[in-house]
Amino acid sequence: MTQVASELMGVDAQTMVASSERVLSWLVSHFDVDFSYLRHTDLERRESILIAEWPPREAIPDPDPISVAKFDEADPVFASLEHTTEPFLIRPTPEFADYQRTIRDSSGLSSVSVASVPLVSRGLPTGVLGFVKEGDREWSTRELNVLKAIAALFAQLQARVVAEERLRYIAMHDDLTGLANRRALLEHMEDRLRSGSSGPVATFFLDLDRLKALNDFLGHTAGDNFIRTLATRLRENLDPGDVIARLGGDEFVIVPAKPMDAAAAEREAMRIQQLIGRRVTVGEETVSRGASVGVALGIPGETTVADVLRRADHALLSAKSSGGNGVAVFTDAMRAQFELQDDVELNLRGAVSDGSLLLHYQPEVDLRTGRVVALEALVRWQHPTRGLLPPGAFVGVAEATNLAGELGRWVIRSAAEQFASWRRRGLASNVVIRINVSPVQLVSLDFVETMEGILRRYGIDGSSVCLEITEHVVVQDLARTQVTLRGLKRMGVQIAIDDFGTGYSSLSHLKALPVDAVKIDRGFVQRLGASADDLAIVKSIVGLAGSFGLGVVGEGVETTVAARTLVALGCYRAQGFLIARPMPAEEVEEHLAAGRIALDLDLPGASRSFLPGPS
Known part of the structure; x- marks a missing residue:
């Protein structure tokens, strides 16, 4: 217990899997079992997610059939773990004949013993710590109490990581749209512009034209709904690897995942502008806003984040000064203007x-x-x-x-x-x-x-x-x-x-x-x-x-x-x-x-x- 507690004390989201595997390896050895696993439960989606296992499987298929298991599609024995808060034992006895038959058909093992110890947080099962032994194994009350204590440590770790991830999410995302915020954008661009990264790195600085007029005449709630709808539209129509950030108000920055030259970046910016220009239903009104887009390119190892954003901002100002609802790529002429x-x-x-x-x-x-x-x-x-x-x-x-x-x-x-x-x-x-x-x-x-x-x-x-x-x-x-x-x-x-x-x-x-x-x-x-x-x-x-x-x-x-x-x-x-x-x-x-x-x-x-x- 002391060894496990010490191992899990300083774990965070980045080190959780590796530390969990180490603990599972100790438990496999200590309790003389063949296999151990740790799964977390997504209460909203009603899914069980594999976090760690020991020993690791030699050949993991893609997709992995046990990586995510839906409770409403699982066998009755596994599905019962969704709501169980006490250890659940399976032994090669007649009452588990169907389960043993499934195990024999899928793994070739004649019979197994399984101990499933729930992770419990605030009275709710949030995961399971499992142990598998070929043949029969009887678990003593003392052993189960030790496993319940270890499961409690895992549950505490899970709750702490979830809380830390939630705080990190809040710190890195815009609260209105769920898009990345300025801090997340800067961290991503620093990584993309490091020497050795693939480039050029295109950056699009967007500003919605006259959004505040919509706020004034239809109300701020309508304006917020308009922004949220646009955010959803961008997420659905851009590459999953593209970073979309809202800097506040009606300003957005998009950094495509793929390297782009100036011509490709301009074409993509025009496509995005057309996406934004589609009409949106807000309450009883159907409205649209144009967008001005400034485009700049960064070369990894040569251009700083500040340089790229400043150039994209200059290009945006150029687009707006030309009447708005346009795309402008940063050029030497713009450099001369500034x-x-x-x-x-x-x-x-x-x-x-x-x-x-x-x-x-x-x-x-x-x-x-x-x-x-x-x-x-x-x-x-x-x-x-x-x-x-x-x-x-x-x-x-x-x-x-x-x-x-x-x-x-x-x-x-x-x-x-x-x-x-x-x-x-x-x-x-x-x-x-x-x-x-x-x-x-x-x-x-x-x-x-x-x-x-x-x-x-x-x-x-x-x-x-x-x-x-x-x-x-x-x-x-x-x-x-x-x-x-x-x-x-x-x-x-x-x-x-x-x-x-x-x-x-x-x-x-x-x-x-x-x-x-x-x-x-x-x-x-x-x-x-x-x-x-x-x-x-x-x-x-x-x-x-x-x-x-x-x-x-x-x-x-x-x-x-x-x-x-x-x-x-x-x-x-x-x-x-x-x-x-x-x-x-x-x-x-x-x-x-x-x-x-x-x-x-x-x-x-x-x-x-x-x-x-x-x-």
Whole structure:
């Protein structure tokens, strides 16, 4: 007993089989039997699973017929072990004649004696410790008591290993889907990228497009069910050896088991994207989401896990920046793009102070009349070596390097100065100037005071200014946002939520904040006429805005179908390339002087109203 207890004390899942075999070998010798085995019971599946045996069989068939035995298909004697908690003995006596006949037919032995000692945990049989002796063997009460004590040690070991495996499973798996988590992914990739492993190792970084919109309009339970359904679909349609990890939210990483070159990886990524794009029934709704996929390859012994994931993430960002629902493979061109980001980070601070920043303005019109109702100020950077850079090339870097506040103040001052100049010349008298506000500005303690000083300096009334904040800004610090926005409203400044529908806001936020308008995210507007899902979301947003008495603006209008659809839904104000691209101040003045932008949307009864004319 002491020897067995000592052997089993430090056993874990990895060493359990080897240690169990050692103990069985000691027991075979000590009790003078021919064969011993240890089996565990899967209570849910009602199966008995072979863990260890001694001596090992010389020729084990494939599949092994005794590796897993189902109780409901087993002979009555073996099936009785499913519920037995006391030792069960079989001897070559008349009551076991049928069992002895089965043994003789299967093994050629004339008769055997069997002792089956259950492993019992919390009153339930969880396995069996068995001993087989050719011929007759009588087991004494003392021997059976010793075997019961040893079986108890095995039961304790089994319970401990099950608990440890459960903890390891929890630590390595996502609790919503059962997929691998980040920790499990990193361990697997470290192993795949070790020198000598087969490669290239493909990695797919997936991000579901606009999942948060589904959460907002159908509820988080529906979103969770959608995620679980996709996880099941991926498991069923990918190779069993592929690792599928959920990093949280709507982000997934897949590492195929087979080595792949770039072409094969792109084909597989497109197949996975099509799998994800199939429609899913959530409650009473049937919905689908697209997916953006970034692909990167790692070479074992040459590429680190961090490098591969960073490249896949960069490729994902490239796919999303191209409109989403696409596949992008990491390339040298992408490498150059991210080198640009490094360049921006080094030189942006100087650009704020050296006069190389400038503003372009994008008109917003009433689609029914073509009248210019607002101008959105958009910052540009005249880079000394890279030419004119759009805000997407440097605003994110500014926010990541604590330059957003300084950049934002420059934009507000410059836009206010230009707007005041137009007003003095009789232009833009009925136009609102829209200015984007960064998260850093919005939670700044002196933002309201700064804004008030700028308006006073340039003689602009607050009602002529609309500050645009993105949805995720709202939820970052709701309490501080409320204080800031109320201070702005006291000056008459209008507030609009930009990129609305991307999933961060909720009804409670709209009720809690003094918001004047919402701008429908361009991703929904661009697909009007082609996507029933996006049509339903835009329709919901327009209805939601109306119920709260808010203005609503469609962003990203690029087709006449989108423009007509917005008008039909009751959203009359819009901006986008169909109407006008962002342009320098001097070009905007032509539209301000005309008061309208000529469009041809062929709206009933409105054809003449799109002719240029006074505002």
